[in-house]
Each structure stands twice: as structure tokens, then as C-alpha cells.
Amino acid sequence: MRSCQRYSTDLPRGACALTGLFVVLVGLFYTALVHADDQDPYSMKAVRVAYVEFPPITYRTAEGEPAGEFVEITKKVAAEAGYELEFIYLPVARTYLYLRDGTVDLWLGLSATPVLKEAVLESWISPIPVELSAWYRQDTEPLEHMDQLHGSMVILIGGYTYGGLRDWLEDQPDIRITEAPNHRSAVDMLKRKRGDYLLDYRQPVREILTHPSDAIIRESEVRSRNSAWMFSLASSRASILREAFDDAYLRLAERGEVPPVRRFEKTFVLPRFPEQYR
Missing domain, CATH: 3.40.190.10 (Periplasmic binding protein-like II)
Structure with missing residues (x-):
């Protein structure tokens, strides 16, 4: 095996050592860069979406495919924002669990769900009443x-x-x-x-x-009540995804491709409805 010492007259020993150190540092930097890119929320375009049996808003077809008005709107919004969706059909209770532990990134659900108060970040947009x-x-x-x-x-x-x-x-x-x-x-x-x-x-x-x-x-x-995208706070991308989805919806609404933007107005409640759940 050839060594730097054999050609000491052409390349000083100190320069050889520096060259080796440079190669090692470049390798470490490249590895760190690749790893950082894998962890960068902005580069992670796959989004896991929970949906439940709630026709005609969200439901699973006989062929096992996600469907419904909210599902179709979400597909348009995700495409506009540059994300790919993986839909997961779940019972409601399992949906809550998966939002808490981060198994799913978001749920096509309803705003102001008390059991999820500390577990999700709600979208500002409400596509469907x-x-x-x-x-x-x-x-x-x-x-x-x-x-x-x-x-x-x-x-x-x-x-x-x-x-x-x-x-x-x-x-x-x-x-x-x-x-x-x-x-x-x-x-x-x-x-x-x-x-x-x-x-x-x-x-x-x-x-x-x-x-x-x-x-x-x-x-x-x-x-x-108001529908909303419920982003799991167990995911480091929660705020990034909310901003991306809300902004994408606004752009689509301006082009008339989704329903007009709805404001979260005071909701109707039946007389004597419990005050703490209004």
C-alpha cells in the first residue's frame, strides 16, 4: 500500500495530514447534511391523515378508498401545498389515541373537541359546517x-x-x-x-x-359546529402543516376551487344547552 511518507519529497507530511483531515470533515459534513434533510419538516412531504365513518363528509367506499366532501377538499389543499396524503381509516377512539401519540399527523374532524384540547392544533380554516x-x-x-x-x-x-x-x-x-x-x-x-x-x-x-x-x-x-383540520401536536410539523394547509385553502378559495372561506362565528345552541360545552 502506498503512503504519504514514500512521497515526502513531493508532499510534506503536514500537508498530507491536512488533506486527510479535510476528507474526513467533508464526509462528516455530508452525512450530517443528509441526516438533517431527512429530519427537516419542510422536506417531509408525506402526511398521515386519519378519517372516520361520517358520510357524506368523510367515509370509506366499498372498495376501501377514502371519500366524502371533506376528503376531496383535503386532497386539493394538500396538492396545492405540495404534500402527499396517506389516509388511515379509524374508529373515533383510535383516532384520538393516534393524534395524542403522533401516529397520524392530522384528523379531518370537528373543532373544539375537549378530549383533544392539549393534543392538537386546529386549522384557522373551517371548510364545512x-x-x-x-x-x-x-x-x-x-x-x-x-x-x-x-x-x-x-x-x-x-x-x-x-x-x-x-x-x-x-x-x-x-x-x-x-x-x-x-x-x-x-x-x-x-x-x-x-x-x-x-x-x-x-x-x-x-x-x-x-x-x-x-x-x-x-x-x-x-x-x-365547525369542521377543521386537527394537527397532532406530537408531530414537530404541526404548526408548519397548519400554515401550509390554511394558506393553500385561501389560494384555492380565491380561484373558486373550494368553498368560500367561512368564519368561526358563534354557533347555534338549543336553549338550556350546558354552558361549559357551548
Whole structure:
């Protein structure tokens, strides 16, 4: 093996050592640069998106593909912002867990969800309004104020927190709670008189009221809420992603490619709705 010492007359020993040191430093710098690029949030373009069964806003098709109005808007926004999406279909409870531990980067969800207060960063943009309703049979009194729920049986969807309202309902000694696994089952339970009222969101329930026997179902609005992108604070990219998505939506709205920008206005609530959950 040749060495620098053999050619000492052509290259001084000190210069040889400096040359070797320079090569080592260049290698270290390149390795650090590559590693930094891997960790740079701006270069990480894949985004893991949780979505739940909430038709027609978000749902999974028979082919296993994500679909719905919010899904389509999110695809447009991500493309405009330069991100690639990986959709993950989850139950609601698992979605909350994955947001807390950073398994997913964001959820196509609802703003002001109490159990996620310390776990997510909400978008400033709200693409779609969402209404919570009380559903009942035509032989039942319309729900005109929350006090009417006392002494009744209320059907809830498993895993839903209803913006914290579930906690209030469960704390009431004279309100009985029963659960349904999904929207269709909940409506069927209501028709079979296994509950007096069903608390569920307007869009998914109206989507499934297609059976002739569903004609006996009526609706009273309980409160309105705002959809939002919920970015996991367990991810170092949370604020970067929120800014990118909000800015992309504004550009698309200016071009008329998504619905106009909505302001987070004061939402409607039924009289006597619990103050702490408004």
C-alpha cells in the first residue's frame, strides 16, 4: 500500500495530514447534511391523515378508498401545498389515541373537541359546517330545550364525545344512555323504541334515511359546529402543516376551487344547552 511518507519529497507530511483531515470533515459534513434533510419538516412531504365513518363528509367506499366532501377538499389543499396524503381509516377512539401519540399527523374532524384540547392544533380554516341534531319518532315531542332530555333514554354513537356533551349527559342521574355502533344502527334502534331521542350529526343521518320506514323520523337542531383540520401536536410539523394547509385553502378559495372561506362565528345552541360545552 502506498503512503504519504514514500512521497515526502513531493508532499510534506503536514500537508498530507491536512488533506486527510479535510476528507474526513467533508464526509462528516455530508452525512450530517443528509441526516438533517431527512429530519427537516419542510422536506417531509408525506402526511398521515386519519378519517372516520361520517358520510357524506368523510367515509370509506366499498372498495376501501377514502371519500366524502371533506376528503376531496383535503386532497386539493394538500396538492396545492405540495404534500402527499396517506389516509388511515379509524374508529373515533383510535383516532384520538393516534393524534395524542403522533401516529397520524392530522384528523379531518370537528373543532373544539375537549378530549383533544392539549393534543392538537386546529386549522384557522373551517371548510364545512356541521350540525348536531336530536332525532325522534313522529309520536315524540320535538326537542325544544335540553331539559326535555331529563327522564328519557338517549341513543349515542359509540366513541363520539359530542364536543364534551356526552360527559354532561352521563352525569345526569335521570338521563339514561344507550349506544349504537353506527348511524344506521342508531336510527333502527330509535324506530324500535329503544330510545326516545338519538343525538347524531345531521349530514350522516340524512344520508342514510332512505328506507320507507324512515319516514317516521323527525329532527330538531341541537347545536352547530365547525369542521377543521386537527394537527397532532406530537408531530414537530404541526404548526408548519397548519400554515401550509390554511394558506393553500385561501389560494384555492380565491380561484373558486373550494368553498368560500367561512368564519368561526358563534354557533347555534338549543336553549338550556350546558354552558361549559357551548
